[in-house]
Amino acid sequence: MILSKRISQLQPSPTVALNNKAKELAASGETVFNFAVGEPDFTTHPDIVQVAVDALQAGRTKYGPAGGSPAFKKAVVEKLKRDNNLEFTTDEIVVGVGAKEILFHLFLALLNEGDEVLVPAPYWVSYTAQIIAAGGKPVVIPMGDDHDAARLTPEMLEEYATEKTKAVVLTSPNNPAGYIIKKDELTALGQYMENKDWWIISDEIYEYMSYTAEHHSIAALVPGLKDKYLLVNGMSKGFAMTGWRVGYLAAPKPVSKMVKTLQTQSSTCLPPFVEEAATEAIKRGKSLMGDKIKVLEERKNIAAELINSWEDVSMIPPEGAFYVFIDIRKALEASNDYQATESLKFSSFLLENYHVAMVPGEAFGVPGFLRLSYAVANEKLIEGLNRLRQALDKIK
Numbered sequence: 001m002i003l004s005k006r007i008s009q010l011q012p013s014p015t016v017a018l019n020n021k022a023k024e025l026a027a028s029g030e031t032v033f034n035f036a037v038g039e040p041d042f043t044t045h046p047d048i049v050q051v052a053v054d055a056l057q058a059g060r061t062k063y064g065p066a067g068g069s070p071a072f073k074k075a076v077v078e079k080l081k082r083d084n085n086l087e088f089t090t091d092e093i094v095v096g097v098g099a100k101e102i103l104f105h106l107f108l109a110l111l112n113e114g115d116e117v118l119v120p121a122p123y124w125v126s127y128t129a130q131i132i133a134a135g136g137k138p139v140v141i142p143m144g145d146d147h148d149a150a151r152l153t154p155e156m157l158e159e160y161a162t163e164k165t166k167a168v169v170l171t172s173p174n175n176p177a178g179y180i181i182k183k184d185e186l187t188a189l190g191q192y193m194e195n196k197d198w199w200i201i202s203d204e205i206y207e208y209m210s211y212t213a214e215h216h217s218i219a220a221l222v223p224g225l226k227d228k229y230l231l232v233n234g235m236s237k238g239f240a241m242t243g244w245r246v247g248y249l250a251a252p253k254p255v256s257k258m259v260k261t262l263q264t265q266s267s268t269c270l271p272p273f274v275e276e277a278a279t280e281a282i283k284r285g286k287s288l289m290g291d292k293i294k295v296l297e298e299r300k301n302i303a304a305e306l307i308n309s310w311e312d313v314s315m316i317p318p319e320g321a322f323y324v325f326i327d328i329r330k331a332l333e334a335s336n337d338y339q340a341t342e343s344l345k346f347s348s349f350l351l352e353n354y355h356v357a358m359v360p361g362e363a364f365g366v367p368g369f370l371r372l373s374y375a376v377a378n379e380k381l382i383e384g385l386n387r388l389r390q391a392l393d394k395i396k
């Protein structure tokens, strides 16, 4: 029997696959340096855990309202005003099972067959798969070669836009590259898009992890974008709540209504005890994780200093999230066994022989790079990077 042609084009998430391989090695008794994970190594704040425990014990174990509880939506509206200088009403907010589900439903709600979505590389692995699953066409904007230059410009959008362009995805702070689109760059992009009939999907899930540059929401800088601005955020990264699966959307009513309808026909709602805990976390905001964010910043500095001391690799300056995107093309090119773009082959070699897991750039549309997640303890970070150095020396 023939299965769906559309879904047959998809590959399982490569980050999940690599993680599984690293876990298998660890289960067989090996010490593995796993830099492939996309989650903080901290546990959720105990106060937040307590809210969920209390709600469970009080018997709040039934279905919750589709699209989100009034308390959660109110907390989101207040957060957006407080942190992002954005005005939304509660009926423009929709909660979902992680930002991942929100994005999936969003693409389903926005796209008709053949509609194009501009996706700047390097991109988070699921955007392209979800766009294809929704019947759209991801149009990848290649990354510029100058690691210090603006990551995305109006000219780059202009070059890849067609009359079929329906939406653009912006991810800042960026996964996998750790860059932040600066205020002036974001303003220029916003002013350019003000006259375009495109949805702007702004994935701001790493907003609390902004170290050397400030995070801004594009619609706060260019208010004229508000009727096409679709903000996606969630609790996974900034609150160390990956396993709780809470994401949300803030969008004009026709879009939020459709995403909510999709939820009523799929996951229905969030577990109410999870939503209660998330409401408390969102109210407490960035201060809840305060010192933890500093710890991540320290690790970023450790990683960046080591990598910067190697002459055959470079990196995109890491400014946010918890990733360093390492350009190993020069090192690969110097080897007889590798081509400059063969980071997938090198990442297998690195895992099998040095027990270091890093996601190859192929997963993010930019071969020749490795993504290092520095959400691991300092000693592990240093030892893992030393092993990476040994592996690079080995292939010389």
Ligand SMILES: Cc1ncc(COP(=O)(O)O)c(C=O)c1O
Pocket: 038, 097, 098, 099, 100, 101, 124, 171, 175, 203, 205, 233, 234, 235, 236, 242, 245, 246, 247
């Ligand atoms: C850029 C980006 N967006 C969205 C997500 C999805 O987050 P979640 O579904 O855990 O809320 C991730 C997770 O890795 C991410 O890196």
